[in-house]
Amino acid sequence: MKILLINPPNCGRSIPEERYDIDSIRQIFRGEPLALEVLAGNLADHEVRIMDLKAEPNGMQQTLADFKPELVAFTAVTCEANTVLRLARELKDNCGAQVVVGGIHASSDPAFFNQAGVDYVVVGLGKGSFAELAAAIEAGNPTGAIPGIATTRPGGRLSFAPRRYGPLDLAEHAPPRYDLVAENRGSYILSSFNSRLGMVVSAFGCPHSCSFCCIGSLTAGHYLTHSIEAVIRDIRLLGDIPVIRLVDANTFGNTGHARLLAEAIVAAGIRKHFIADVRSDTVVRHPSLMQQWKEAGLRSVVIGFEEITDGDLTFFNKENSVAVNDEAIAILHDLGITIVGDFIVSPDYDDARFDALENYVTRRAIDLPILTVLTPLPGTPLYAEMQERITIRDLDYYTLTNAVVPTRLGEKRFYQQYARLIKAFHANAKL
Numbered sequence: 510m511k512i513l514l515i516n517p518p519n520c521g522r523s524i525p526e527e528r529y530d531i532d533s534i535r536q537i538f539r540g541e542p543l544a545l546e547v548l549a550g551n552l553a554d555h556e557v558r559i560m561d562l563k564a565e566p567n568g569m570q571q572t573l574a575d576f577k578p579e580l581v582a583f584t585a586v587t588c589e590a591n592t593v594l595r596l597a598r599e600l601k602d603n604c605g606a607q608v609v610v611g612g613i614h615a616s617s618d619p620a621f622f623n624q625a626g627v628d629y630v631v632v633g634l635g636k637g638s639f640a641e642l643a644a645a646i647e648a649g650n651p652t653g654a655i656p657g658i659a660t661t662r663p664g665g666r667l668s669f670a671p672r673r674y675g676p677l678d679l680a681e682h683a684p685p686r687y688d689l690v691a692e693n694r695g696s697y698i699l700s701s702f703n704s705r706l707g708m709v710v711s712a713f714g715c716p717h718s719c720s721f722c723c724i725g726s727l728t729a730g731h732y733l734t735h736s737i738e739a740v741i742r743d744i745r746l747l748g749d750i751p752v753i754r755l756v757d758a759n760t761f762g763n764t765g766h767a768r769l770l771a772e773a774i775v776a777a778g779i780r781k782h783f784i785a786d787v788r789s790d791t792v793v794r795h796p797s798l799m800q801q802w803k804e805a806g807l808r809s810v811v812i813g814f815e816e817i818t819d820g821d822l823t824f825f826n827k828e829n830s831v832a833v834n835d836e837a838i839a840i841l842h843d844l845g846i847t848i849v850g851d852f853i854v855s856p857d858y859d860d861a862r863f864d865a866l867e868n869y870v871t872r873r874a875i876d877l878p879i880l881t882v883l884t885p886l887p888g889t890p891l892y893a894e895m896q897e898r899i900t901i902r903d904l905d906y907y908t909l910t911n912a913v914v915p916t917r918l919g920e921k922r923f924y925q926q927y928a929r930l931i932k933a934f935h936a937n938a939k940l
């Protein structure tokens with residue numbers, strides 16, 4: 510069967526840009542569509558292509574005309590959901606293929622895609638379930654109950670059997686099809702490193718449950734690690750690409766596995782720069798693990814510090830503290846590992862809180878601070894907590910750079926302060 514996997518274009522709307530002419534906040538994502546490459550790896554019985562509309566925004570019509578897919582699958586994060594729905598409807602009208610949607614938003618809020626234009630929704634990790642669906646469609650039996658796959662019933666209720674995610678869902682024998690995006694590889698760069706970038710996954714899910722985070726919906730709360738051999742294989746498949754982004758939400762969620770992986774990278778003679786996500790409490794509990802990874806090539810870590818008071822960290826169910834964050838920063842500075850620090854700016858911030866955040870970040874010399882605006886993503890505990898306050902429900906604005914609840918400061922002032930901090934932090938970034 511001919512299967513086309515589509516990565517949606519850069520999309521999303523910006524309140525600061527539309528209302529206040531502040532255009533410095535918009536973010537352009539230039540990474541490869543790894544989730545689709547992973548999916549494609551387990552579709553060996555089919556003819557598969559990937560259409561990356563972020564790299565080729567105008568490529569869809571030509572690809573549809575040339576390839577004539579029988580099954581089309583989209584992935585989408587929340588701010589891409591409306592765009593994907595529109596593209597799905599257009600595609601259904603034009604080429605009549607069966608249409609599937611998966612990814613973060615489909616996993617967090619599957620009912621959103623229970624609409625005309627979409628035939629199936631993949632809920633959670635799709636490497637195993639989507640392959641099962643493709644086989645069932647090809648065999649003319651697509652209605653069989655596949656756990657993790659919902660058949661849409663526009664106007665009705667979406668129902669599906671939940672999937673119990675386990676090692677079989679990783680289908681480790683099947684590496685990502687990096688070759689399917691070879692033509693676009695030159696555009697997959699990391700501007701702050703001024704370098705070509707390749708992505709590898711070593712683990713799925715996260716053992717924690719921060720209230721704003723939608724990662725848990727992908728694996729129903731499980732934390733699954735790839736075998737060391739599979740990770741080394743995938744790094745090698747990326748050839749001479751010098752920087753590897755381990756895209757796991759939490760690469761060090763199983764410290765024993767992380768130690769073995771670092772050992773294997775060194776033993777294999779792999780000499781690359783790695784970027785990976787780690788929690789600050791992991792750094793503090795296991796400084797020797799960070800040292801070991803530094804020797805294996807870990808150049809930067811991404812840490813979700815999120816907030817600057819213990820009360821706010823508790824509100825997010827972060828199970829962490831400012832003191833632990835500070836200790837982790839000191840350890841990483843000593844090791845010479847650069848820190849990309851994620852911070853969440855609340856719409857409740859006033860001028861004093863913006864100033865406090867600026868002081869906090871500056872004093873701790875965080876190499877690249879990333880500021881997002883607190884956004885209750887559908888399907889998260891934070892959404893349930895904040896939904897009464899939400900005034901903007903158009904998902905185009907759920908880019909994590911817009912306030913979807915009223916701001917405490919005047920709206921223009923809020924975005925001016927937000928843009929000011931981003932500009933100041935990026936001017937001093939040291940990656």
Ligand code: SF4
Nearest residue numbers: 715717718719722758
């Ligand atoms: S530790 Fe990170 S990945 Fe895990 S739930 Fe919290 S924010 Fe999400």
